[in-house]
Amino acid sequence: MTEPAPILALDGITKTFPGVKALSDVSLSLFPGQVTALVGENGAGKSTVVKILTGIYQPTEGRILVDGAETRFPTAQAAADAGITAIHQETVLFDELSVAENIFLGHAPRGRFGLIDWPELMRKARALLDEIGAEIDPSHKLKDLGIANKHLVAIARALSIDARVVIMDEPTAALSHKEIQELYALVEQLKAQGKAILFISHKFDEIFRIADNFTVFRDGQFVGEGKIADVTNDTLVKMMVGRDVSHVFPDRTPVFGDTVLEVSGYDHPTEFADIAFSLKKGEILGFYGLVGAGRSELMQALFGITRPTRGEIRIDGQTTLIHSPADAVAAGIVYVPEDRGKQGAITALPIFQNVTLPSISRTSRRGFLRLAEEFKLAREYTERLDLRAASLDTNVENLSGGNQQKVVIAKWLATRPKVIILDEPTKGIDIGSKAAVHEFMAELAAEGLAVIMVSSEIPEVLGMSDRILVMREGRIVAEVSGDDRTPETLVRHAAGISEG
Amino acid sequence: MNSTSHFVPDRLQSPLARRLKSWETLLLGVAVAIFIANSFASPYFLNAWNLSDATFNFTEKAMIAFAMALLIISGEIDLSVASIIALASTAMGAAVQLGVGTPGLVAIGLGVGLAAGAFNGFLVTRLGLPSIVVTIGTMSLFRGIAFIVLGDQAYRGYPESFAYFGQGYVWWVLSFELVLFAVLAVIYGIVLHKTNFGRAIYAIGNNPTGAVFSGIRVQRVKFTLFLLTGLMSGIAAICLTSRLGSTRPSIAVGWELEVVTMVVLGGVSILGGSGSIPGVVIAAFVMGLVTFGLGLLNVPGIVMSIFIGAMLIAVIALPRLWTMWRRH
């Protein structure tokens, strides 16, 4: 065997959160000069591994080995000191600090008396940004940057630490084609320098292009590992999902009714422009796009969270003004947001209160609460979604991600809406719940509800939608239906590549 | 979906059982302990009239504390309450000089309270400014106006009938203030715990973004809460002015922090989202009993405040220390 010894290895790592076992007995090895791809569905535990490797979480059980020696990373600093650096999935940076400082916070160059040497800091930051091909002024405040540039700053920060192990958690999700190419070149360069790279991505073409090894997780468990050269796309997907992908989505024969929602000439000063589309009863309309394409912003505007500069919304043919979510709910539009913890549920309140919150006027009398009515309504809708919980009086924060999502959906169904918008409805929820949500979406459409589904997962978009709109940089760039419905078309439109 | 649905009970714990384990029960225990300690410490304590007098130590502050509790649960705070008292009292005093009668004075007191609350509410909800600094500003502004109007003067000459609010008795030892306190406690308890409005307050305090996304008109609710806090300050101004029989611009100095202390001691989370009116009621009694009990022993007020300050920290720290200690 010519296999070198791993620089970094995880052995039998388990990580539990209150109510969730995010990782259970997983292993992982990273080798010098090699790229290891970590693949798994949303919520498989990939980012949790990254956080354990970078000292942000402490494993509940198991060992971390650096050069074969057991180590602990009590803080992020400890991991950095051990030569491990990461580009995290979410950008964890400081809006109020300059770009240069974001890159070097914690290890800024020091001058006399150990004081921070600002000119040197700027110089080094500029050099780093140049190296990754980012045209960003290091003296700007981070808050003045767009999401893609922020991500480039995060990459620069990871590279500013002279590390032996570089972890990249979905680094290309927010980047444009050109920037992605530069990132690939960078990965090659790091490899050549003998660094070990952990690369997390949902894009298979990417994985097959740059990875040497792979490790697969499913539902927090280790499924397998090997050489990329030894597997095909299909086998990898099967390992990841645990069954054949084609059977996941419900079969449906859609029956469309009248048009319920028409949006035209919808503009926002900074987020989106020229939005026009319509939606029929019983239809599932998919919105695809890369992260940051502005889909969530558009949906939130329809729901009255943000105000567009102009445009018209018609519901059942009637022009409707929506200035607040309360207006939207009254008009029959509801929104299941992407960020469940912050926007979807009031997690510190019990399930039944969450479910009845927007329809409280129905369960109460003259403004006074009627608990019995509330429990009745909550029971009716949570049972339909097959919610698993200790009781309806349990706080939502104690539920698993999938069950939390069910509570949020139940709360909106209880308002008896006409249009339901689901933003990344299955993001980060386990496979069982995912299928349940899909099945339920189909059921709702069959009952005549109009459904808008925003999703970044190509199989989901293809499997569920009757029609797909693709957004890029705040505009609808294509409508895809019929035979065009291939992953390639979606990606091409979303990324703005003129031909496949 | 599938029909083999799992049964999910409404509740695991009866509401009574939950209540027994609550903060309020703990606090009630403290109150009873203080009561017993006081009766042993001073022969003058167990006397209906004395106990009735003792309630004046906290009734006015507690009235504000009810509204403040709602405001803090919703994630905001109002530090200008004591200054609203000064402003409202000054306005009433000025009206007395113009010959306004008792009903007019009450209307003016309430009106000024509402207007001040609306001003705070406007700055916080419309201009989106953080309430803690807004109300530090209006705290100076409102009392400053009272100083401009009154300077080194005092207003007196309140009508005889006006004295009832702060000095009158409804029946035997039950003062008007005590009865008003009880009535307001019940009203606020119902509003917070039994109405849609109360539910919205909890939702907002726990997660303002989530509340907006749930179709709650968050700014409107918060504005209403500032109005209510202003109104309660107006009521407190009426009672206090009536009790003192005169108005000086320095009236009720420092009350804002006592009110906040009462609310926090009552188990309301300063970060918003949790707390109850019964808790605040008990906290009011606890603070009143401590002050009165130590007062009977002629302990200076500042020493009493050590007890209150220490209690404030201890009631939050001890449970945390206990869990930390048990984990090791």
Added chain:
Amino acid sequence: DEMRVALVVKALGIGFFEAAAKGAEEAAAELGNTEIIYTGPTDTTAEGQIEVINALIAQGVNAIAVSANDADALVPALKKAMDRGITVISWDSGVAPDGRMMHLNPSSTELIGNTIIKLAADHMPDGGDVAILSATATATNQNAWIEAAKAVLPNYPGINLVATVYGDDLSDKSYREAEGLMATYPDLKAIIAPTTVGILAACQAVTDAGKIGQVNVTGLGLPSEMAGCVESGATESFAIWNPIDLGYAATYIAHELASGNAKAEPGASISMGRIGSVTLDDTNTGAMSDPFTYDASNIEQFKSIF
């Protein structure tokens, strides 16, 4: 049985009142079978005094002798005390007639008003600007003295009262106010502070500004506290009545009234023990004695007494 007399002061810890408390104990010892409860709020607020008074009512003390932070705000509480059979008098800083049976002025208001102007004028042969630094704007006694002082101003030609400012009996505020006076009125010849806190702070401010000899600080102060100022020359002379005597007299009167030996009514003469007796005017107010003037010649003798 034992008689309990409560001496309620504006705030605990002020030298003047500590001295008065000494006098009260002296009276209690002399009268026998009398307990003194020396109490008060820790800051000079009316609300604080009301809480203290409520606690005293609850203890059923026999008499309350109070130096008020606010003449009006205490009235309801003190009325309640009288309703419950407690003897209530005010001393030093008075309560409105409704709220007490009698008031003991340390000295007559007119006399004090005249004295404080005279103290300044004596050292200003050519006349000039003077300013008053008072305590809180709500202090009754201060306001009365200032009124009286203004009334006698015409008798002192050339003396020009340019401002009245309030230091709230807080050292730092008084200090800043004194500084402000010197900045605003560069020709200021004297600062008159009829308060023991204010006169000390003003003396400090004048010393710090290097204006000893230029600005004379005078008013009412305690010899023990003022010794340094007289020594440095910042203060030529100042006046005060004896606070020990005042506490003694207040206690004695309260005892006399509570035990029924005397009745508070216009024209009545009430004994003050070793000090003599006080005669009440038609508002049931009486004066204890004349203020006494201290300067370099006698300060040494008194500074260790009070």
Added chain:
Amino acid sequence: MMKRLATSREAILFGAILVLLALIATRFPAFVAPSNLAGVFNDTSPLILLALGQMVVILTKCIDLSVAANLALTGMVVAMINVAAPGVPVPVIVTVAVLLGTLMGAFNGLLVWLLSIPPIVVTLGTMTIYRGIIFLLSEGKWVNAHEMSPAFKAFPRTQFLGLPVLSWVAIVAVIAFYVLMTRTTLGRAIYAVGGNPHAAVYTGINVGRTQFWAYTISGALAGLTGYLWVSRYAVAYVDIAGGFELTVVAACVIGGISIVGGVGTVIGALLGALFLGVINNALPVIDISPFWQMAISGAAIIVAIAFNAQASKTKGRVILKSAEHAA
């Protein structure tokens, strides 16, 4: 660079102070005489010192309501030491004051860090406790000028290069804090913790410990100011600097330090304190009744925060390419 300077919050506040001075000068020219301005600065020095400490605390998303009580307790303790042992040299007194203040600040910090008690509750509690302890120590008695030793009183007023030592302490503190906040790891960590505590964890910064240090720094300054205050005004009693904590917070807020943390500068805190100092000193001089003072400073606070909020309205992110270029 010039343009950014002209639109910065600090520059505008500085402009506001100049305008204020000009207005005062029209009614009372002597106010802007250098010697008087030096006096105003000297008077404002304690506020500047406390505002610097409060700034550090607020930057980390906390608040310190106990500064004034800390100041008063430290002041009383050193005054009592001076009375009991007049021979103790001033450097020792200063050291004791700083240590004592540090200790009280650290106590706040520990409660916030280790027990995660909300900062406002902790300091509301310790505020009353520290004040109460003064009463217990002093039995409510004042320590007056004549009881203090001349050396004890002389320190803050000793002239050095034309300015009293009190002013110099403030100047040195401003410079030291400028260096601390811009050039040291701790200073930057303080900004990071307040700006985005979540991201701070990812950067290896211990949020609680940074907050602890912020409180400790604030406490040390409060202790130092405690001695300076007591010796300058030559008196110590329970209530000195009562309510001053809110003035300190107000100075910070006026100086553009965001109450939600992460935003604000040393220069801002300095200017915020000077703004209040100029108003407080000018009102009596220009013959505006002192009774207007409170309302004016209240109005100033409200205007300042409304203004700051307007200036820092987040532009939000920009998805549209066209809008990005326009921005």
